[in-house]
Amino acid sequence: MSYSFEYIDIILLAMIAGFIFLRLRGILGKKTGFEEDIDSSFAHEAPPVKTTNDLNAKTFDDDAKKEFVKGAKIAYETIITNFAKGKLNDIKSLLDKGVYKQFEEAIKDRVSKEFSSETTFIGISSAEVTKHEQNKNMLEVTVEFVSEIISCVRDKDNKVISGNPEKIKKVLDTWKFSKDSRSSNPNWVLIDTQA
Secondary structure (H helix, E strand, O other): OHHHHHHHHHHHHHHHHHHHHHHHHHHHOOOOOOOOOHHHHHEOOOOOOOOOOOOOOOOOOHHHHHHHHHHHHHHHHHHHHHHHHOOHHHHHHHEOHHHHHHHHHHHHHHHHOOOEEEEEEEEEEEEEEEEEEEEOOEEEEEEEEEEEEEEEEEOOOOOEEEEOOOOOEEEEEEEEEEEEOOOOOOEOEEEEEEO
16 A cells, blocks of 8 residues: 555656756757857848938838847847856957947956856847937947846855845846948947946
């Protein structure tokens, strides 16, 4: 009689483990091997922007916005995760010189204080183009991101000094991307960040 209860316990534990695995997989996702390369996905033709000075310019329509947002999402996650790891060289091509310098200073400050940053990127809840304009020869597109991130900063003794390593927080970021309309380089760069 006691053997049958042991089997029921094992079956119940296996079901609970399976449920937890499926929940984690649903939250964190899975690698399929078909993830897009950041350079190829965000390096696309500049979306045509309608300006008052150029009546022949096409509009930045819904399809152009969708295509742009697709690349911007990949750039956003790549920049966030590499900045947290202190790997600026991996994202240098995505950053304007001014933004690169700001990030570099923040990382140097973190290193000098012997702080370490931990970031787990959960996902992007939404990404929406809020503004697009042509500023002289520069095309500028502003995107508002709402993402879910687990992050914390620890001191040299591994004590958490900010954030929470066990809590998912919603983050609202407004980022502005730019591209020179005269350039043959199809890449966009991040020129401004606002949290």
